[in-house]
Amino acid sequence: xxxxxxxxxxxxxxxxxxxxxxxxxxxxxxxxxxxxxxxxxxxxxxxxxxxxxxxxxxxxxxxxxxxxxxxxxxxxxxxxxxxxxxxxxxxxxxxxxxxxxxxxxxxxxxxxxxxxxxxxxxxxxxxxxxxxxxxxxxxxxxxxxxxxxxxxxxxxxxxxxxxxxxxxxxxxxxxxxxxxxxxxxxxxxxxxxxxxxxxxxxxxxxxxxxxxxxxxxxxxxxxxxxxxxxxxxxxxxxxxxxxxxxxxxxxxxxxxxxxxxxxxxxxxxxxxxxxxxxxxxxxxxxxxxxxxxxxxxxxxxxxxxxxxxxxxxxxxxxxxxxxxx
Numbered sequence: 001x002x003x004x005x006x007x008x009x010x011x012x013x014x015x016x017x018x019x020x021x022x023x024x025x026x027x028x029x030x031x032x033x034x035x036x037x038x039x040x041x042x043x044x045x046x047x048x049x050x051x052x053x054x055x056x057x058x059x060x061x062x063x064x065x066x067x068x069x070x071x072x073x074x075x076x077x078x079x080x081x082x083x084x085x086x087x088x089x090x091x092x093x094x095x096x097x098x099x100x101x102x103x104x105x106x107x108x109x110x111x112x113x114x115x116x117x118x119x120x121x122x123x124x125x126x127x128x129x130x131x132x133x134x135x136x137x138x139x140x141x142x143x144x145x146x147x148x149x150x151x152x153x154x155x156x157x158x159x160x161x162x163x164x165x166x167x168x169x170x171x172x173x174x175x176x177x178x179x180x181x182x183x184x185x186x187x188x189x190x191x192x193x194x195x196x197x198x199x200x201x202x203x204x205x206x207x208x209x210x211x212x213x214x215x216x217x218x219x220x221x222x223x224x225x226x227x228x229x230x231x232x233x234x235x236x237x238x239x240x241x242x243x244x245x246x247x248x249x250x251x252x253x254x255x256x257x258x259x260x261x262x263x264x265x266x267x268x269x270x271x272x273x274x275x276x277x278x279x280x281x282x283x284x285x286x287x288x289x290x291x292x293x294x295x296x297x298x299x300x301x302x303x304x305x306x307x308x309x310x311x312x313x314x315x316x317x318x319x320x321x322x323x324x325x
Contacts, residue, residue: 002068002069002070002071003029003030003031003067003068003069003070003071004021004025004029004030004031004069004070004071004072004073005030005031005033005063005064005067005069005071005072005073005110006018006021006030006031006032006033006073006075007033007034007052007054007060007072007073007074007075007076007097007101008033008034008054008074008075008076008077009032009033009034009039009043009049009075010032010034010035010036010039010040010043011034011075011076011077011177011180012075012079012172012174012177012180012182013075013115013172013177013215013218013219013222014032014034014073014075015043015174015176015177016174016176016177016215016216016218016219017073017075017218017219017222017223018030018032018043018046018047019042019043019046020219020220020223021073021223022046022047024223027046027047028047028048029047030047030048031047031048031049031050031063031067031069032047032048032049032050033049033050033051033052033063034049034051034052034076035051035052035053035076036051048067050063054074054076054093054097054100054101055092055093055096055097055100056100057100057103057104060100060101060104061104061107061108064104064108064110065108069108069110070109070110070111071110071111071112071113071226072101072104072105072110072111072112072113073113073222073226074097074098074101074112074113074114074115075115076093076097077090077093077094077097077115077142077145078090078093078094078142079142079180079182079183079185080117080119080140080142080143080182080183080275081182081183081185081271081272081275082180082182083140083141083142083145084140084141084142084271084275087141090141090142090145091141091145094142094145094146094149095145095148095149095152098114098149098152098153099152102152102153102156102160102162102164105156105162105164106156106160106161106162110162111162111163111164111165111226112153112156112162112163112164112165113164113165113166113222113225113226114149114150114153114164114165114166114237114238115166115167115169115222115238116146116147116149116150116166116167116168116169116237116238117142117143117146117168117169117170118130118168118169118170118171118210118211118279118280118283119138119140119142119143119146119183119275119279120136120138120143120146120147120150120168120238121134121136121138121143121278121279121280122135122136122137122138122139122143122278123137123139123277123278124137125137125278125280126280127279127280127281128280128281128282129282129283129284130240130280130282130283130284131284132235132239132240132284132285132286132287133235138278139278140275140278143278149166149237150166150237150238151237153165153166153236153237153238154236154237157236157237163230164236164237165225165226165228165233165236165237165238166225166236166237166238166239167221167222167225167238167239167240167241167288168238168239168240168241168283169213169218169221169241170184170210170211170212170213170241170242170243170280170283171183171184171185171187171210171211171212171213172184172212172213172214172215172218173187173188173212173213173214173215173303173307174188174215175191175215175306175307175310175311175314176215176314177215183204183272183275183276183279184210184212184276186202186203186204186248186272187212187248187251190202190248190251190252190255190264191255191307191308191311192311192315193262193264194255194259194262194308195259195308195311195312195315196315197261199263199264199265200252200262200263200264200265201264201265201266201267202248202252202264202265202266202267203267203268203269203272203273204248204266204268204269204272204273204276205248205266205268205273206247206248206249206266207247207249208247208248208273208276208277209245209246209247209281209282210245210246210247210276210279210280210281211242211244211245211279211280211281211282211283212243212244212245212246212303213241213242213243213244213296213298214243214244214297214298214302214303214306214307216297216298217243217296217297217298218241220297221241221288221294224292224293224294225239225288225292225294228291228292228293229292232291232292233291233292234287234291235287235291239285239287239288239291239292239294240283240284240285240287240288241283241285241288241294241296242282242283242285242296243296243297243298243299243303244296244298244299244300244303245281245282246300248264248266250300251300251304252264254300254301254304255304255308257304258304258305258308259308
């Protein structure tokens, strides 16, 4: 069988998508690639790993031919807040990296998954029930690269026949990957503070409502859209997908149901707040539900309960390792 390459396997999505694909397809059939030369033990021992700079097209092509790759999940990118601090680096990685992936895919007949984002929209986009087809005028470099990436994937599908597919993810919440410079990362940071018994200082205003998704749903959506019958895919790049919508205040109250002593204050970061204010409160994902049967498995209460359970176990495990040393 043709193998799968996950680029950005050590990042926010890749740390959970890679094990999910390996469980589904077999460890030896999923090659993890990332910028780290020495990844975590679990990732390295479960299947092949290669250090890769996706900006190096020749190295990428060698990897694809060496392992007989048929599908590429291209996840490497600078996220929203980090990209605003380094816009030239964000363009180099987010756009030139994607261009390299599409060029290699066209030459070697690979399918490509490209994750877009709510960042592909902007202040002039309808924020409530954001349509699948609507105006996209992002005002961040991250959003610009995501919108351009969607169009570039569409172009390579039409012009060169690349089976490129993608999703517009909302903010993603993971108990595995640490926060990585995204505007919605407060929804991950807050759990770390709560479990460590610390007061959390939120960088967004209490009433800032944003679209969100728990990582297990995001992983499943990425796999499902790549396995869907292409005849039914009307949009390809990229489908709106969503699961829940909440504010920092609502998330805080949900966590306090489990940890009544937890406290939170606010120190609004103007950069992150401006980004959040231009993003959807909730996307309309009816096209994904209709075209390939998308349905989320987690709402806010289910996500919070599972996040606290899983992250607590991870933090306790790390504490035991430090004590043993």
